[in-house]
Amino acid sequence: MGWLVALWVRGWLVVLGCGRHEFKQKHNEWIELAKPTLDSSIATQLLEMPEMASMEIENCHKVRNEMRSALNALLKDDGLLVIPTIANPPPKLGAKEILSEDYLTRSFTLMSVASMSGCCQVAVPLGFQDKCPVSVSFIARHGGDRFLLDTIQTLYASLQEQADIAGKSKLSTNVVSDETTAEFAKEKGNQAFKDKQWQRAIGFYTEAIKLNGKSATYYSNRSAAYLELGSFLQAEADCTKAIDLDKKNVKAYLRRGTAREMLGYYKEAIEDFRHALVLEPTNKRAAISADRLKKLFQ
Numbered sequence: 001m002g003w004l005v006a007l008w009v010r011g012w013l014v015v016l017g018c019g020r021h022e023f024k025q026k027h028n029e030w031i032e033l034a035k036p037t038l039d040s041s042i043a044t045q046l047l048e049m050p051e052m053a054s055m056e057i058e059n060c061h062k063v064r065n066e067m068r069s070a071l072n073a074l075l076k077d078d079g080l081l082v083i084p085t086i087a088n089p090p091p092k093l094g095a096k097e098i099l100s101e102d103y104l105t106r107s108f109t110l111m112s113v114a115s116m117s118g119c120c121q122v123a124v125p126l127g128f129q130d131k132c133p134v135s136v137s138f139i140a141r142h143g144g145d146r147f148l149l150d151t152i153q154t155l156y157a158s159l160q161e162q163a164d165i166a167g168k169s170k171l172s173t174n175v176v177s178d179e180t181t182a183e184f185a186k187e188k189g190n191q192a193f194k195d196k197q198w199q200r201a202i203g204f205y206t207e208a209i210k211l212n213g214k215s216a217t218y219y220s221n222r223s224a225a226y227l228e229l230g231s232f233l234q235a236e237a238d239c240t241k242a243i244d245l246d247k248k249n250v251k252a253y254l255r256r257g258t259a260r261e262m263l264g265y266y267k268e269a270i271e272d273f274r275h276a277l278v279l280e281p282t283n284k285r286a287a288i289s290a291d292r293l294k295k296l297f298q
Contacts, residue, residue: 064116067116067117068116068117068118068119068142070117071113071117071119071139071141071142072117072119072141072142075119075139075140075141075144076141077141077144077147078147078188078191079140079141080138080139080140080148080151080184081113081119081138081139081140082136082137082138082139082180082181083110083113083136083137083139084110084135084136084137085110085123085135085136085137086107086110086111086135087106087107087109087110088103088106088107089130089132090132090133091103110137113139114139117139117142118142119139119140119141119142119144120139120140120141120142120143120144120145120148121137121138121139121148122137122138122148122149122152123135123136123137124136124137124138124152124156124159126159126160126163127163127164136159138151138152151184151187154187155180155183155184155187158180158183159180162179162180178211178212179211179212181211182207182208182209182211182212182215182218183208185204185205185207185208185211186204186205186208186215186217186218186221188204189201189202189203189204189205189208189221189222189225190221192204193221193224193225196228198225198228198229199225199229201221201222201225202222202225202226202229205218205219205221205222205225206222209222214245215245216241216242216243216245216246216249216252217242217249219238219239219241219242219245219252220238220239220242220249220251220252220255222238223235223236223238223239223242223252223255223256223259224251224255226238226259227255227258227259230262232259232260232262232263233259233263235255235256235258235259236256236259236260236263239252239253239255239256239259240256243256248279250276250279250280250283250286253272253273253275253276253279253286254272254273254276254283254285254286254289256269256272257269257270257271257272257273257276257286257289258289260272261289261293266293266296269289269293270290270293270294273286273287273289273290273293274286274290277290
């Protein structure tokens with residue numbers, strides 16, 4: 001990752017340098033004609049700068065292309081880069097710090113990632129810390145707008161819940177981060193499952209379990225993928241773990257019943273389907289499976 005960080009830092013230099021140059025090229029004529037009143041910091045940043053040589057502009061474009069290629073290769077189709085939206089607390093109105101090169105360096109190091117790479121970015125507000133607004137940004141590959149928006153929509157409630165928990169109980173950042181990352185892994189597993197990529201789905205669910213082994217859903221979802229592969233012993237074990245964590249997990253009982261039926265444990269399978277019916281009396285799958293096995297083996 002060291003090479004990417006170095007490229008990242010070079011990227012914000014391009015934003016500051018090439019960005020100012022392009023602004024001047026496009027708008028300088030209007031500025032000279034209209035003579036608008038500009039804030040002194042804006043005038044300093046955009047207008048009172050030396051002209052860039054052709055070689056410097058070419059180098060800026062080269063860095064920009066390298067940045068885009070590197071991030072797209074890193075993120076691929078279903079990767080997400082999670083970063084703070086901005087490196088600094090919001091400055092006070094009229095604060096002199098925003099004019100400093102150090103402040104601009106730290107700010108643009110994060111703010112330039114999406115604009116430099118052509119990736120899509122969403123900033124999600126998470127509340128307040130010391131009366132200052134806090135947000136986190138999610139970045140997906142160039143052209144991955146739909147994937148990013150769908151993922152954020154799915155995770156938004158969980159993100160807000162974790163932010164509330166962290167605020168109330170002062171949990172460590174690592175705990176919140178692990179649980180949030182586990183949810184991302186689960187969603188990737190769900191998408192792989194929909195695409196019938198069973199082994200890949202198992203990999204994502206396993207990753208989620210490693211990050212947060214207290215979620216019955218992760219085990220239950222992995223069991224579904226194991227069933228599709230015919231790995232009935234693994235599916236049964238995952239369902240049992242899911243039920244241990246959540247006694248009311250109907251899907252886990254249904255899936256364990258299916259796994260046990262395929263393993264020849266018919267009595268235990270019937271019990272699982274009946275238990276699912278107790279929890280959810282209108283579940284047709286449980287009723288049909290229980291009746292079918294009862295007629296065949298009792």
